[in-house]
Amino acid sequence: MDLLLLGLSRFARRRVLPAAATLAGVGRVHVASRSVPDDALAASVSGGSAHRDYARALAETPPGLVYVSLVNAAHVEWVEAALAAGHHVVVDKPAVLALADAERLVARAAARGLLLAEATTYAWHPLVPALRAVFAEHGAAPAQVTATFTPPVPANDFRHRRASGGGALADLGPYAVSVGRLLWDADPVGVSAVTVARGPEVETAFSALLDYGGGRVVAGHFGFTSEYQNRLHALGPALSVEAERVFSAAPGEATRLLVRHRDATEVREIAPGDAMAAFLGDALGAIAAGDVDRFGATLLRDARALARLRAAAA
Numbered sequence: 001m002d003l004l005l006l007g008l009s010r011f012a013r014r015r016v017l018p019a020a021a022t023l024a025g026v027g028r029v030h031v032a033s034r035s036v037p038d039d040a041l042a043a044s045v046s047g048g049s050a051h052r053d054y055a056r057a058l059a060e061t062p063p064g065l066v067y068v069s070l071v072n073a074a075h076v077e078w079v080e081a082a083l084a085a086g087h088h089v090v091v092d093k094p095a096v097l098a099l100a101d102a103e104r105l106v107a108r109a110a111a112r113g114l115l116l117a118e119a120t121t122y123a124w125h126p127l128v129p130a131l132r133a134v135f136a137e138h139g140a141a142p143a144q145v146t147a148t149f150t151p152p153v154p155a156n157d158f159r160h161r162r163a164s165g166g167g168a169l170a171d172l173g174p175y176a177v178s179v180g181r182l183l184w185d186a187d188p189v190g191v192s193a194v195t196v197a198r199g200p201e202v203e204t205a206f207s208a209l210l211d212y213g214g215g216r217v218v219a220g221h222f223g224f225t226s227e228y229q230n231r232l233h234a235l236g237p238a239l240s241v242e243a244e245r246v247f248s249a250a251p252g253e254a255t256r257l258l259v260r261h262r263d264a265t266e267v268r269e270i271a272p273g274d275a276m277a278a279f280l281g282d283a284l285g286a287i288a289a290g291d292v293d294r295f296g297a298t299l300l301r302d303a304r305a306l307a308r309l310r311a312a313a314a
Contacts, residue, residue, distance in 0.1 A: 001027055001284060002064035004087070006054050006078055008033035008044055011092065012069040017044060018251070019277035025284035027064075032057035054078060058085040065115075065284070068092065071158045072165025076101045079116070083108055088115040088287055090280070093174040094306065095299055097165050102303035106296040117283050117295035118302065120174045122247045123182050124278035127255050130270050131234060132183065134241050134259055142183050142234035142241070147220035149175055149247045150205075150229045159224070160199055167202035169195075169310055172222035175247050176208050177305035179218045179232070181298075186212045188305055193312040197225045206313050210305070238262050249275065 003026050005012055020026045030048035033041050041050045051057035058066070058081055066082040068075055068091040076096050082089045083105065095118040096102045109116035122128065135141055149172055158164035159171050180186055190211035197205035205223025212218070232246040240260040249255050251274035259266045286292050 001025060001287070002030060002048065002062050003028070004030040004032065004048075004057060004061045004064065004066045004082075005044070006032050006057065006066060006068045006082070007070040007074075008036045008041065009069045009092075012067070013044065015251075015276045016067055016069065016280075019274055019280055021046065022274070022277050023281055023284065025281065025288075030057060030061050055081065058082055058087065061087075063087055065090065065287070067119075072097060072170050073163065075165075076105070079105055080108070083112065083114055083116070086112070086114070088283075088292070090115075090117045090119055090283060093118050093120045094165075094170050096303065097170060099303050099307040102300055106300050109296055110293055113290070113292065115283060115287050115292035115295055116299060117279075118174070118299045119276070119279060120178055120302065121275040121279040122175070122249070123178065123275075124273075124282065125246070125249050125255075125275035126270050126273040127243050127246050127249060127257070128182060130257060130268065131232070131241055131243055131246075134257065134268070135234070135236055135239065138236070138239050138261065140236040140239050142236050143215050143217075144235040145179060145183065145216075145218045146231075146233045147176065147179055147218060147222075147247075148229040148231045149220075149222050150224070150226045151248070152228055153224040160202060160204070162201040168197075168204050168206055168223045169306075169313060172206075173306045173309050174302055176218070176220050176222055177210065177302050177309055179220070180210055180212045180216070181301060181305075183234070184212055184216055186216070187301060188308065189213045191305070191308040191312045193309050195313050196221075197223055203313070208309060208312075210309075249273070251275075251277070 028048035029046035032051035
């Protein structure tokens with residue numbers, strides 16, 4: 001299947017294109033960008049075509065998979081255009097900024113039998129199933145979970161601009177609301193949040209508490225303003241599991257779990273994994289099998305929880 005990349009962001013160059021190059025299910029790679037130099041645009045193409053106009057790229061590329069990697073505020077327009085042109089679509093998180101847009105676009109994709117998926121890809125890294133497996137080995141389940149993700153975001157990045165759809169809630173909220181879904185396959189019954197730092201245009205850090213019932217909670221701090229942290233810590237009966245770099249583990253880099261059980265400590269090394277490649281491979285497999293609706297359902301679940309998180313923080 002041909003892949004068309006709309007937008008040549010740093011993330012797309014570092015993660016999406018290298019991952020696509022490893023997948024047998026990806027054929028030609030086409031790229032559309034309005035801003036990168038000609039040589040960078042040409043170097044990103046693999047057997048396909050380079051474009052400066054997004055609409056023309058959608059019209060001239062055979063129906064396949066479109067990956068939208070633009071500023072957040074542009075997602076709705078170009079996801080909608082790609083679906084209208086008959087393409088399956090993957091979009092950077094946050095897929096959209098408003099719940100109504102998520103509901104409309106997921107319904108449109110489902111009506112046409114097209115995939116619409118949000119690229120919150122950390123769930124496809126080996127760390128996540130390894131963490132769940134530790135609890136299963138002990139006949140337990142995580143109950144209290146804390147998450148901290150504070151990636152550095154330069155001051156000139158679009159995520160600091162309101163008009164581009166920036167802000168910590170948009171950029172990091174998808175991580176906050178997806179943890180409980182991944183660990184318990186549950187949606188929050190209660191959401192609390194507070195904005196703890198704000199820049200000239202947008203919020204730059206927030207803290208959240210999501211209640212999943214039955215004593216299951218996710219507490220987290222997310223933002224652009226502190227020293228870099230990237231950690232998930234899950235507690236259960238006589239069991240503690242800590243995962244480092246869980247939200248953005250680099251491909252080819254080994255990770256680890258720190259497991260504590262009844263005062264004994266164990267370090268488990270986790271083999272390297274490319275979460276983006278695994279995610280894209282799963283999406284391509286779903287397209288081939290006609291099983292695309294589960295990606296739209298996941299996008300909607302997270303969009304609903306994120307809408308509640310935004311309302312609580314406001």
